Amino acid sequence: MPVNVRIPTPLRKLTKDKDIVQASGATIQDIIDSLEKEYPGLKERICDERGELRRFVNVYLNDEDIRFAQGKGTPVKDGDEISVIPAIAGG
Amino acid sequence: MKVKHGFFTSLKCRECGRHYPKEALHVCEFCFGPLEVDYDYDLIKTVLTRDKIQSRPTNMWRYRELLPIEGEPTIGFQVGFTPLVKADRLAKRLGLREVWVKNDTVNYPTLSFKDRVVSVALSRARELGFEIVACASTGNLANSVAANAASGGLKSYVFIPADLETGKVLGSLVYGTNVIGIRGTYDAVNRLCSEIAGKYGWAFVNVNIRPYYAEGSKSLGYEIVEQLGWRLPDHVVVPMAGGSLITKIHKSFKEFVKLGLVDERECRIHGAQAEGCAPIVNAMKIGADIIKPVSKPQTIVKSLAIGNPADGFYSIQTMRQTGGWAENPDDTEVVAGIRLLAETEGIFAETAGGVTVAATKRLVEDGRIKSNESLVLCITGHGLKTQEAVANKCGEARVIGPHLREFLALLDRKD
Ligand SMILES: Cc1ncc(COP(=O)(O)O)c(C=O)c1O
Numbered sequence: 001m002p003v004n005v006r007i008p009t010p011l012r013k014l015t016k017d018k019d020i021v022q023a024s025g026a027t028i029q030d031i032i033d034s035l036e037k038e039y040p041g042l043k044e045r046i047c048d049e050r051g052e053l054r055r056f057v058n059v060y061l062n063d064e065d066i067r068f069a070q071g072k073g074t075p076v077k078d079g080d081e082i083s084v085i086p087a088i089a090g091g
Numbered sequence: 092m093k094v095k096h097g098f099f100t101s102l103k104c105r106e107c108g109r110h111y112p113k114e115a116l117h118v119c120e121f122c123f124g125p126l127e128v129d130y131d132y133d134l135i136k137t138v139l140t141r142d143k144i145q146s147r148p149t150n151m152w153r154y155r156e157l158l159p160i161e162g163e164p165t166i167g168f169q170v171g172f173t174p175l176v177k178a179d180r181l182a183k184r185l186g187l188r189e190v191w192v193k194n195d196t197v198n199y200p201t202l203s204f205k206d207r208v209v210s211v212a213l214s215r216a217r218e219l220g221f222e223i224v225a226c227a228s229t230g231n232l233a234n235s236v237a238a239n240a241a242s243g244g245l246k247s248y249v250f251i252p253a254d255l256e257t258g259k260v261l262g263s264l265v266y267g268t269n270v271i272g273i274r275g276t277y278d279a280v281n282r283l284c285s286e287i288a289g290k291y292g293w294a295f296v297n298v299n300i301r302p303y304y305a306e307g308s309k310s311l312g313y314e315i316v317e318q319l320g321w322r323l324p325d326h327v328v329v330p331m332a333g334g335s336l337i338t339k340i341h342k343s344f345k346e347f348v349k350l351g352l353v354d355e356r357e358c359r360i361h362g363a364q365a366e367g368c369a370p371i372v373n374a375m376k377i378g379a380d381i382i383k384p385v386s387k388p389q390t391i392v393k394s395l396a397i398g399n400p401a402d403g404f405y406s407i408q409t410m411r412q413t414g415g416w417a418e419n420p421d422d423t424e425v426v427a428g429i430r431l432l433a434e435t436e437g438i439f440a441e442t443a444g445g446v447t448v449a450a451t452k453r454l455v456e457d458g459r460i461k462s463n464e465s466l467v468l469c470i471t472g473h474g475l476k477t478q479e480a481v482a483n484k485c486g487e488a489r490v491i492g493p494h495l496r497e498f499l500a501l502l503d504r505k506d
């Protein structure tokens with residue numbers, strides 16, 4: 001199922017400068033795998049060697065941090081919006 | 092012509108060590124790790140001595156070789172070097188011998204330690220050619236960006252949760268900045284700002300300018316060491332929101348040791364958050380490395396209400412490496428902490444200060460700070476900004492007519 005994924009500035013070199021890209025899949029994990037096919041190299045930026053989300057990457061599904069849902073197993077539906085956002089200092 | 096110094100050399104990823112140019116960058120493209128400023132300590136060691144520091148004006152720029160700008164600073168000539176107060180009456184109440192309060196409630200110009208980070212951020216933003224500065228803030232940072240941008244002739248936008256204390260909102264509006272209130276938590280504000288920062292060429296002090304901004308907090312640690320007579324205390328207690336300040340205080344101590352400016356000794360750094368939003372303390376207490384974000388912070392301590400702390404992991408490392416601990420007092424303890432500090436030392440701190448005092452009380456009660464050990468409390472913001480927190484909790488003025496007999500009657504009633 002197609003969803004929009006918002007790409008943060010540090011990853012845009014991999015997406016040919018696009019800030020929003022399309023991907024499809026039933027879960028966040030599927031979406032990451034589908035992005036990797038389209039934009040090789042993207043997965044290793046977001047996930048570590050064990051395939052876990054890197055410590056300083058936050059992934060949001062429609063405004064909700066996926067760590068509050070089921071992590072990478074969080075189900076995704078048509079028209080959802082996913083954002084990948086680096087951690088930011090406080091204030 | 093500006094003199095360029097070679098003291099700070101590049102940006103470096105804290106996770107994978109890759110180097111980056113000294114630009115408005117904050118995240119490692121490869122692993123998303125935070126970028127940190129790297130210095131040429133060998134060079135700094137040849138020029139920076141205690142005498143040299145002491146010969147300079149009493150503001151944070153007396154440590155300029157260790158702050159990441161290339162030319163002369165342009166913002167913050169009055170910032171820092173706040174009083175380190177020997178707090179004997181507080182010490183007595185806590186059952187300790189040697190207690191000091193690092194009093195950043197009187198930091199210039201906006202009465203919180205954030206003026207330190209903003210001095211560096213705006214000086215660097217200028218060097219990099221920015222004309223518009225911005226931030227995501229729980230209040231204090233917004234006040235500081237607004238004020239320092241105003242006096243520096245820069246345009247500013249500050250983004251805050253819409254439900255902040257009146258004093259914190261007004262404390263930004265008055266400077267004629269653009270205040271944007273977001274319906275949502277600080278973490279929601281942060282997220283939006285990270286997207287805005289990607290779209291516009293603004294200097295977001297805690298987003299794309301973050302590596303420079305964060306270094307400003309080190310000045311608080313340098314001052315503690317210098318004002319203690321060039322020594323490290325046994326304990327320091329630090330309030331944590333995103334967890335940047337505590338890690339930078341640790342870094343400042345390590346740098347001074349490395350540069351031979353202070354003797355190495357055990358100095359335990361403890362962190363404090365409010366119970367209603369304590370993701371770092373919770374992780375520390377259960378011995379976890381992974382921080383579980385708090386989705387809906389619930390506390391009067393809005394300045395520290397960051398549910399998803401970017402530097403939480405490094406804060407835990409700081410506390411573990413130094414033998415420190417973490418505490419999360421509740422809102423009632425926070426108010427009691429504010430009053431204790433005010434009644435013993437005459438210092439009116441904001442809620443974050445109440446957290447620090449209340450956490451210290453717990454650390455003493457649990458035997459983690461012993462009576463014969465020295466302690467520095469980092470009191471980082473002024474109480475007039477968070478009046479709601481203590482309103483109606485300190486009694487009320489007793490009102491009488493302008494007549495002596497009414498006053499005498501009042502005294503009789505009371506005693
Ligand atoms: C008064 C006060 N103290 C401490 C902090 C904690 O700062 P950090 O985000 O660096 O942990 C903040 C952050 O906003 C603050 O406003």
Ligand SMILES: [Zn+2]
Pocket residue numbers: 104105106107108109119120121122123124
């Ligand atoms: Zn890296």
